[in-house]
Amino acid sequence: MRTDHDDRRVAGYKTMALIRHFDKKAVNLQRTGRLGTYASCLGAEAIGTAAGLALTRDDYFVPYYRDHATLYLRGVPLHQILQYWGGDERGNAFPADSAARRDLPYCVPIATQLTQAAGIASAAKLRHEHAAVLATCGDGATSRGDFYEALNVAGVWQLPLVVLINNNQWAISVPRGLQTACASLADKAMAAGIPGVQVDGNDLDALIEVLDHALERARAGKGATLIEAISYRLSDHTTADDASRYRKASDLHRAWQNEPVRRLRDTLAEAGLWDAQRETDWQQQCERTVEEAIDTYLNLPPAPATDMLDYLYAELPAALRDQRSALAAVDQEVRHG
Amino acid sequence: MRTDHDDRRVAGYKTMALIRHFDKKAVNLQRTGRLGTYASCLGAEAIGTAAGLALTRDDYFVPYYRDHATLYLRGVPLHQILQYWGGDERGNAFPADSAARRDLPYCVPIATQLTQAAGIASAAKLRHEHAAVLATCGDGATSRGDFYEALNVAGVWQLPLVVLINNNQWAISVPRGLQTACASLADKAMAAGIPGVQVDGNDLDALIEVLDHALERARAGKGATLIEAISYRLSDHTTADDASRYRKASDLHRAWQNEPVRRLRDTLAEAGLWDAQRETDWQQQCERTVEEAIDTYLNLPPAPATDMLDYLYAELPAALRDQRSALAAVDQEVRHG
Amino acid sequence: MAELQTHSAHAVPMNLLEAVNRALARAMAEDDSVVLLGEDIGTNGGVFRATEGLKQQFGFRRVMDTPLAENLIAGLAVGMASQGLKPVAEIQFMGFIYAALEQILSHAARLRNRTRGRLSCPLVIRAPYGGGIHAPEHHSESTEALFAHIPGLRVVMPSSPARAHGLLLAAIQCPDPVIFLEPKRLYRLKRLPVVADGDPLPLDTCFTLRTGDDLTLISWGAAIHETLGAADQLAAEGINAEVIDVACLNPLDRDTLVASVSRTGRAVIVHEAPGHGGMGAEIAATLANQALLHLRAPVERVTGYDCPMPYFQLEPHYLPDEERIVAAAKRTLAY
Amino acid sequence: MAELQTHSAHAVPMNLLEAVNRALARAMAEDDSVVLLGEDIGTNGGVFRATEGLKQQFGFRRVMDTPLAENLIAGLAVGMASQGLKPVAEIQFMGFIYAALEQILSHAARLRNRTRGRLSCPLVIRAPYGGGIHAPEHHSESTEALFAHIPGLRVVMPSSPARAHGLLLAAIQCPDPVIFLEPKRLYRLKRLPVVADGDPLPLDTCFTLRTGDDLTLISWGAAIHETLGAADQLAAEGINAEVIDVACLNPLDRDTLVASVSRTGRAVIVHEAPGHGGMGAEIAATLANQALLHLRAPVERVTGYDCPMPYFQLEPHYLPDEERIVAAAKRTLAY
Ligand SMILES: Cc1ncc(C[n+]2csc(CCOP(=O)(O)OP(=O)(O)O)c2C)c(N)n1
Numbered sequence A, B: 001m002r003t004d005h006d007d008r009r010v011a012g013y014k015t016m017a018l019i020r021h022f023d024k025k026a027v028n029l030q031r032t033g034r035l036g037t038y039a040s041c042l043g044a045e046a047i048g049t050a051a052g053l054a055l056t057r058d059d060y061f062v063p064y065y066r067d068h069a070t071l072y073l074r075g076v077p078l079h080q081i082l083q084y085w086g087g088d089e090r091g092n093a094f095p096a097d098s099a100a101r102r103d104l105p106y107c108v109p110i111a112t113q114l115t116q117a118a119g120i121a122s123a124a125k126l127r128h129e130h131a132a133v134l135a136t137c138g139d140g141a142t143s144r145g146d147f148y149e150a151l152n153v154a155g156v157w158q159l160p161l162v163v164l165i166n167n168n169q170w171a172i173s174v175p176r177g178l179q180t181a182c183a184s185l186a187d188k189a190m191a192a193g194i195p196g197v198q199v200d201g202n203d204l205d206a207l208i209e210v211l212d213h214a215l216e217r218a219r220a221g222k223g224a225t226l227i228e229a230i231s232y233r234l235s236d237h238t239t240a241d242d243a244s245r246y247r248k249a250s251d252l253h254r255a256w257q258n259e260p261v262r263r264l265r266d267t268l269a270e271a272g273l274w275d276a277q278r279e280t281d282w283q284q285q286c287e288r289t290v291e292e293a294i295d296t297y298l299n300l301p302p303a304p305a306t307d308m309l310d311y312l313y314a315e316l317p318a319a320l321r322d323q324r325s326a327l328a329a330v331d332q333e334v335r336h337g
Numbered sequence C, D: 001m002a003e004l005q006t007h008s009a010h011a012v013p014m015n016l017l018e019a020v021n022r023a024l025a026r027a028m029a030e031d032d033s034v035v036l037l038g039e040d041i042g043t044n045g046g047v048f049r050a051t052e053g054l055k056q057q058f059g060f061r062r063v064m065d066t067p068l069a070e071n072l073i074a075g076l077a078v079g080m081a082s083q084g085l086k087p088v089a090e091i092q093f094m095g096f097i098y099a100a101l102e103q104i105l106s107h108a109a110r111l112r113n114r115t116r117g118r119l120s121c122p123l124v125i126r127a128p129y130g131g132g133i134h135a136p137e138h139h140s141e142s143t144e145a146l147f148a149h150i151p152g153l154r155v156v157m158p159s160s161p162a163r164a165h166g167l168l169l170a171a172i173q174c175p176d177p178v179i180f181l182e183p184k185r186l187y188r189l190k191r192l193p194v195v196a197d198g199d200p201l202p203l204d205t206c207f208t209l210r211t212g213d214d215l216t217l218i219s220w221g222a223a224i225h226e227t228l229g230a231a232d233q234l235a236a237e238g239i240n241a242e243v244i245d246v247a248c249l250n251p252l253d254r255d256t257l258v259a260s261v262s263r264t265g266r267a268v269i270v271h272e273a274p275g276h277g278g279m280g281a282e283i284a285a286t287l288a289n290q291a292l293l294h295l296r297a298p299v300e301r302v303t304g305y306d307c308p309m310p311y312f313q314l315e316p317h318y319l320p321d322e323e324r325i326v327a328a329a330k331r332t333l334a335y
């Protein structure tokens, strides 16, 4: 008998496969000059997907820059994700009716999102919401004071916060072993007096279980949790990076043996929940979906130059009027010249 | 038979008693307008003294603002300590022949000294010195990211660093329990993969033992240690504070029962190392020493106004010449007007 | 914009600190989403007592003593503000605000723009600033220029109880992030009438404190005190100085400044911060650009020296005083 | 100070990035106390390859990959420098330097002064700055004004391979703390001759890149490129612009600037950072004060708009380009 849980796993697999395809195409777009520097999520599909599945519409999500799967599951269209990486802030204007409506945008300065997530959690607590805040970061981010300050306040204020580390073993070229002498990143929770859990970041089922538990604990007012999901960055750091300069092909090769997408597909197939036909169909669907998203992305109208001033303050200050006029003139020229 | 260890304890007691007297007089000087805002070390005499005794001339000391006893033992004259708190940077120009010659000055922005201490430790390590760096901070300081960043790098780089927390239960008005949910501050060492030790901060003997061990470990290249010394701030936070606004007289009263100076005196007396006569003599000596220091302090010549520019760069930049002339004119006026 | 001393039936005498306290209390009473956070702001009422009584009145949930970490305080405030709270964070002294700069510059000031209006960041960060109270090192900073150069932020510096009250109310109501710098030297200086139920003051205009035709003295924050004193001295010699309190350094009301100096032809700008790269430079550059043909003398700046505020023994030599302002004014007039 | 292009027998063609790399290698070879630290600077050679090969050459003890924490990097550097090492820290992008501000402002810039010369802080913090390479958010900042306003610090911004080389050598030898901002847009622009064994360049003078009598164009860093381009355009129309590379924003060589503008009577200042409170203000204010009687037109500023550098789609509209500079120059000439 097929259970709700099975449905969730199949849905999870579909998302993971879709995002893997999306990711490949995004890298291609960058290579052909149609996207900016892009942070691939290759190898992080299970983590991002589990986060998206575990969160409710009432929860808050505070992403870092590899969380494409989660944002997608929160209701951000793929073309909008491309729009962001294409150098356009409108990519962060997540749809008003989506679960992502109040989520923070991608965060570039490492770890700075974590204290903000604690702030959101304290707002939720103040308002007695039945909601949790999930914030993500990488292993490198755990070296920044922000990581610790956020966990510490979450501990002492008993905040409904879950911090999920994607420990993909590398911070650009710096291996996990040069970030910290702490035996496991989950142990860092100790310093804040909150529970810390390690989980296999290539195992969707395990991730969902751990996340469900931690988020429910948070929603129930029982406080914060730190989760370390152990994965491996199968891609270069970003499209601007060349990982072969600093890591061995053999390590990468080994990591591929354990990659999350195929692993889940095999598990689902064994359980009779997936098969070759469904795989072929779904891959075709992924291609269509991603092609459409790319099409939409490439045909988005350019933003006017005045946008750079129009959203800076709630109302344009008088002091900026002349500057806005200069930009409006530029827009005129672009349109007519 | 009287041992070296006994001598050290007696010397320790003498310092503690002297500093207690000094501290009282410093507060008086502030109250009578002859000193600026002053951070009392009442209740922290054992911690500061143990640190001074455990450090060698080759070691480095990175103080926070309550470490008067340690600086004194490092060779900074008492009048110079007053000079600092009297609003004169010359108080930080520690004597060139003292153990403090390379020590950092008092640090005001909380916890910022800790990453600097890690930097000094890595310089010492790079140069293969047989030396340790001891840095101190308060319990409040453990909430700042700097604390964690410093411990973390000390762990991963195996630095010869010892961080000593004076956990006096308060950060101005904020009690220890509102800083962190971590069961003990020493546990925070876990996050950095280094050992953490708790010690009674009112017990000079215990402090010396723990410090000796940690510093020797550091000098031997075995890495960093975090020490939490548990004490109680018997004074107001500074002379600008009124602790009765936020803490109970009964708590303070209880804390006095365990204060470090009398406790050591009693222990020494029991061991036959101290008696009433020696106490009377020493108290008189303390009074003379502190009176002399105050006298010297009050008779120090004022610094010229040009000092504010003369030490800013190694050489006065041409761009500042006019400003220096203006200040020199002010000095002329002060001298002749 | 000209605002000469307001005297009203509802006016109550307050010092600047009380005005801050009353504005906070009123904002909290009128709007549930206003919350306070910072170090020692709860039971202790803040080290200067700016939040005195507010925890008792509004409870610890709305008056939060944070762990000791300024970067955390700013990050918490950004997170809260992103979800519609109106956090008013206190940084205990301006000298400890630097750890919060990344959150302020990279996030608070950019959140609305980054999300093209989807989220906003209506926070206020209050900090006592400036010298003259014989405080310890790092307790006397005037680094407003660092913040005024951050687009997306508003930087407000009141110089009287009434302006502290009205501008703080406005800052809290404002949907943009505001840095609100309080001149600690003036906190307890004197009690002046404040209309406790009066309107917020506008956040993007200068305040003309005194009109005059001979020259324009321009200042903000604590230095307004010496500037007004200098204007008195000059008046005694028959020289009529216009005195403008800039009050809001970003966005800056250039029009009022240019109009005044176009009329008087002479300007002296006074601030406590080091001159090099200070906000006096922006104002002098603006005047020289927009009022060039009206200038009858170079625009002068009377500022702190280009060194850190010295520890307090030398502080009196550092701070711009009436004498230096009067001398600059006279140089300008004699040009 | 005038420095026109140096051609020497020993000159080797290098781009700006190679010049930085060679200066680091030379400084390390000549002085054991020079050490490097930063994120990804070791095996990876830095994300721009500025430290390529240096770990191999000098070992991991002198080329330290740090944990990911800019505040830590700055604190480590301060500690090292306080004990006589000469740390050269890399902040990967200027947009990530803000977490380091507290260490820079409160400690690096003050340590010598605070200890009345007992300790000093001879560190260098290098960071690539500026836009124009279609980088992600926060990777294109020009916030030099924040640092130029910090007394005790030196702020240096090279604009050619030769100046990058000579100024970086000087920065490392300098006993004062130096912020060294590298125009990443020019990193690989073109190879120009650099005297690899030449002398360090002075840290407190402007460089006059082109002489002219009709007006003075003043700029620094990456914007020098467009400024020189604008000078070419103007020359084609028979207008001779003097072009000055300020290079060191603090301490600032006011004399060269004032002398030039006193002669030409006209000035346009060009920088990438937002105009409001930018360093163009300081220079314009100085010129208007010290060269007032020589000015034949208002000093103009051509700068970024008063908003964060937009994400790269709108970046071209943000950056000052030759057209805007030429237009400002002509307005000045037509005044
Ligand atoms: C504050 C800050 N410093 C440096 C960078 C440049 N940078 C971008 S990603 C990165 C490594 C992050 O590693 P990790 O946290 O492990 O995340 P991952 O990219 O591996 O998922 C660095 C150094 C940055 N974005 N922000």
Ligand SMILES: Cc1ncc(C[n+]2csc(CCOP(=O)(O)OP(=O)(O)O)c2C)c(N)n1
Binding pocket: B066, B108, B109, B110, B111, B137, B138, B139, B140, B141, B142, B166, B168, B170, B171, B172, B233, B237, C039, C068, C070, C092, C096
């Ligand atoms: C960065 C910073 N923030 C705030 C302050 C103001 N301040 C001075 S001491 C103090 C409390 C410190 O408490 P703790 O670390 O426990 O040390 P203690 O004074 O109790 O010895 C605070 C908040 C400061 N000096 N530096």
Ligand SMILES: [Mg+2]
Binding pocket: A138, A139, A140, A166, A167, A168, A169, A170, A171, A172, A233
């Ligand atoms: Mg990683």
Ligand SMILES: [Mg+2]
Binding pocket: B138, B139, B140, B166, B167, B168, B169, B170, B171, B172
């Ligand atoms: Mg304490």
